[in-house]
Amino acid sequence: MPAIQIPTQKWSGKVREVTLGATAADGGTRAKTVTVGGATTLPFLHFDGETPHAPVVAIEIQDRYPEDWSPILLEVWGDAAKDPASWAKAAEEKGADLIYLKFALNDDLSGDYARKIVRQVLDATGLPLIVFGPGQVEQDNDILVSVAEEGEGERLVLGVCEEKNYRTIVAAALAHGHLVDARTAMDVNLGKQLNILISDMGLPLDRIVMDPTTGALGYGMEYGYSVMERLRLAALQGDGMTQLPMLVTPGEETWRAKEARTDEGVPESWGDWTERAINWEVLTTSTLLESGADIVVLRHPESLKRVKGMINALMSH
Amino acid sequence: MALSGLQIYKLLPGSSKNPEVKKHANCKECGFPTCLAFAMKLGQKQAKLSQCPHVEEESKSRLEASAAPPIRLITLSADGHKATAGNETVIFRHEKTFYHQASLFVKVKDNQADAADVAAAVGAYTVDYVGMDLTLDGIAIEDAGGDFAATVKAVKEASSFPIILLTDDPVKAEAGLKAAAGTTPLLSAATPDNWEAMAKLAKQYKAPLTVRAADGDLNALVELAEKVKGAGVEDIVLDPGVRDYSSSLAVFTQLRRLALKKNERKVGYPIIAFAGDDPMLAGQHIAKYGGFVVLDSFSPGTAYPLLVLRANIFTDPQKPIQVQPGIYEINKPQPDAPMMITTNFSITYFSVANELESSGLPGWLLVADAEGMSVLTAWAAGKLDAERIAKGVNTFGIADKLSHRRLILPGHVAVLMGELEEELPDWEIKVGPREAVDLPNYLKTQWG
Numbered sequence A: 001m002p003a004i005q006i007p008t009q010k011w012s013g014k015v016r017e018v019t020l021g022a023t024a025a026d027g028g029t030r031a032k033t034v035t036v037g038g039a040t041t042l043p044f045l046h047f048d049g050e051t052p053h054a055p056v057v058a059i060e061i062q063d064r065y066p067e068d069w070s071p072i073l074l075e076v077w078g079d080a081a082k083d084p085a086s087w088a089k090a091a092e093e094k095g096a097d098l099i100y101l102k103f104a105l106n107d108d109l110s111g112d113y114a115r116k117i118v119r120q121v122l123d124a125t126g127l128p129l130i131v132f133g134p135g136q137v138e139q140d141n142d143i144l145v146s147v148a149e150e151g152e153g154e155r156l157v158l159g160v161c162e163e164k165n166y167r168t169i170v171a172a173a174l175a176h177g178h179l180v181d182a183r184t185a186m187d188v189n190l191g192k193q194l195n196i197l198i199s200d201m202g203l204p205l206d207r208i209v210m211d212p213t214t215g216a217l218g219y220g221m222e223y224g225y226s227v228m229e230r231l232r233l234a235a236l237q238g239d240g241m242t243q244l245p246m247l248v249t250p251g252e253e254t255w256r257a258k259e260a261r262t263d264e265g266v267p268e269s270w271g272d273w274t275e276r277a278i279n280w281e282v283l284t285t286s287t288l289l290e291s292g293a294d295i296v297v298l299r300h301p302e303s304l305k306r307v308k309g310m311i312n313a314l315m316s317h
Numbered sequence B: 001m002a003l004s005g006l007q008i009y010k011l012l013p014g015s016s017k018n019p020e021v022k023k024h025a026n027c028k029e030c031g032f033p034t035c036l037a038f039a040m041k042l043g044q045k046q047a048k049l050s051q052c053p054h055v056e057e058e059s060k061s062r063l064e065a066s067a068a069p070p071i072r073l074i075t076l077s078a079d080g081h082k083a084t085a086g087n088e089t090v091i092f093r094h095e096k097t098f099y100h101q102a103s104l105f106v107k108v109k110d111n112q113a114d115a116a117d118v119a120a121a122v123g124a125y126t127v128d129y130v131g132m133d134l135t136l137d138g139i140a141i142e143d144a145g146g147d148f149a150a151t152v153k154a155v156k157e158a159s160s161f162p163i164i165l166l167t168d169d170p171v172k173a174e175a176g177l178k179a180a181a182g183t184t185p186l187l188s189a190a191t192p193d194n195w196e197a198m199a200k201l202a203k204q205y206k207a208p209l210t211v212r213a214a215d216g217d218l219n220a221l222v223e224l225a226e227k228v229k230g231a232g233v234e235d236i237v238l239d240p241g242v243r244d245y246s247s248s249l250a251v252f253t254q255l256r257r258l259a260l261k262k263n264e265r266k267v268g269y270p271i272i273a274f275a276g277d278d279p280m281l282a283g284q285h286i287a288k289y290g291g292f293v294v295l296d297s298f299s300p301g302t303a304y305p306l307l308v309l310r311a312n313i314f315t316d317p318q319k320p321i322q323v324q325p326g327i328y329e330i331n332k333p334q335p336d337a338p339m340m341i342t343t344n345f346s347i348t349y350f351s352v353a354n355e356l357e358s359s360g361l362p363g364w365l366l367v368a369d370a371e372g373m374s375v376l377t378a379w380a381a382g383k384l385d386a387e388r389i390a391k392g393v394n395t396f397g398i399a400d401k402l403s404h405r406r407l408i409l410p411g412h413v414a415v416l417m418g419e420l421e422e423e424l425p426d427w428e429i430k431v432g433p434r435e436a437v438d439l440p441n442y443l444k445t446q447w448g
């Protein structure tokens, strides 16, 4: 009987390597840098091609105590969550690869305030840093420009950079040696288009991470899953404007969902609250990793541990 | 792989070398003017092969084989419950859709005192997700040195779910098959050592049979599958013997590609996957080509997210799940109860409706026709604007049911307030919270 041939798939394209953070040697102060991308295969198919860098996990911290977060999260982070510096340190101790600092929507946000917080976080941890504004164009522009100045040379990732506001943020990234998070709403062509607009301004492609947005499990996750699969296929087929590593925020999406947020008035069939909530976060995340995510932003330390374990298992071969 | 019309024509009487057959060429008995016309219709699946009475035996078997799905559909059954796997046609869900949801089984051992209780709990478990009742699919019983037949019997009595018999011992297998009489269980597994006996049992008891090779060796797997098939078993399930994340992703992907891209019939069967106690590994098997997925234990806090994951992955990507636009009455609303606007995307509608229902507060929900999109997506796509909402309010005749003229907009589309005030001058427009979880509290404090 003729032997079965393993059906391998060779691709012409390759995901670009992108490095986050800079050590003293490169003009920053980080203890280490993180490089993602470089794959010549769909996620974790080592028989098809190379995956030189494992996906990485960032932990989300906020500039002020997030009163409205699920009690499960507030309890597990405890007092650390009351101060961004100690929160960043706690996240580093729990094994995060990166810190993702998100500024909550607030009337008294200012450039100076943001500068101060970013400085505290940079001083508290040696990990590379991702900084997101509240997601409102005006405030984002205001604070991210100051953040870019304050973090000069650190190769921060600034987000979100959307079609509406990419100019200001890209200019700030260009001037101060940073990267941007290019977010579009779950659409292959919109994603490509924004990358083109950004690189037309002169920001090199290896300073862009692509953020196709995602929904939580049960709340639109499958759309993100398929868009990421299509983006990665396009990248491997040689489409240069999709050959960027992808960042998604399953933590934020999960903990907005009722399943994770609360245990009040929920059906008995939903089971134990903590078990369900963590499963919600890790399953949203693991599914997105299988469809091409390179950087995932999580909220719960137990999820961090489990997702790191899964990534390690998938990287071994 | 399906044959083209021309390829089919080469197998019909019109192309035959046998004069006895050839003489029927274009006889029209099939209902088509020529053999070629019939071949074209067959290629488009608009005719049945049985319509031509003159096809040669050999051609017939080739045509039937080509019409068979590239991954055989396997069905396990018990008292009205079915678990199916196979019959998939694409590698990625966006290429078309995944058709047969991975079946989720929970494992019990035959030396486990509470096996029947677990089976009963698994069988009774059901959870509502956007109006669908999601359930698990079956129980796998593992031979761990206890009384296998007795456990099978107890499990069968405790739940009405299909069964997988996990044993390599033909003697126990037969006892298990007898105890499972009246159902179609999966016999798991035939190995290089026991396959003859197992194949015989599978045939005799009409049960699908798993073939298991070691460590992802696909050649050994195919060899075994062919032997079992040669012994008369057609319903086969593959266990390539891998259990970890990395190898199962690799091997399952290879099997899917072989079946669909290489048209390799010898592996054209669904896969059984073992996820142990790891929900993320089970999640991988659901998305990446597991047909029957076996979990080591049952717990609602894990079953619920896995069932939702499965529902998501197996949703047709071309059709968002929707509810009918219209007026929905929650908790028997009176004319003075609040009136709220939402969209007809199922996930959106049920987020709001479930929140209201469980709070016990009565309300009228006006579900606008937003072509099955979420609030923000619909707004961004221009499918939820002041005009559409006003149209819904007017055509569904909601005003007649109310003693007031106040409506609540989803917080995410607060921007529509001004325009809506113009479209509906008699109405007072209020802006609700952004997330449905906060709706009951909003109604209690802001609706007086």
Ligand code: B12
Pocket: A184, A185, A186, A187, A190, A213, A214, A215, A216, A219, A220, A221, A223, A224, A253, B320, B340, B341, B342, B343, B345, B347, B348, B351, B352, B372, B373, B374, B375, B376, B377, B378, B379, B380, B381, B408, B409, B410, B411, B412, B432, B433, B434, B435, B436, B437, B439
């Ligand atoms: C899945 C998704 C899609 C899917 C569509 C899913 C669907 N059937 O609707 C796809 C990929 C097709 C899609 C397309 C687009 N999308 Co889209 N999409 C999402 C995503 C990820 C999740 C949406 C979702 O399902 N949420 C879950 C449901 C349950 O939420 P919801 O309907 O809002 O309901 C909640 C609340 O509003 C509230 N609620 C609902 N009703 C009511 C009523 C009352 C009275 C109250 C008080 C509360 C309330 O309760 C619910 C639970 O809390 C969001 C981003 C995100 N993570 O939120 C972007 C998002 C909505 N999309 C966006 C955009 C721009 C688009 C596109 C226009 C872009 C494009 N890709 O071309 C298209 C438009 C569609 C088209 N032209 O065909 C933007 C909207 C930006 C904005 N603020 O305007 C978002 C926010 C992404 C982003 N950050 O840019 N999208």
Ligand code: SF4
Pocket: B012, B013, B014, B024, B025, B026, B027, B028, B029, B030, B031, B032, B033, B034, B035, B038, B051, B052, B053, B054, B055
């Ligand atoms: S029945 Fe149709 S296909 Fe068959 S021989 Fe006659 S014309 Fe040809």
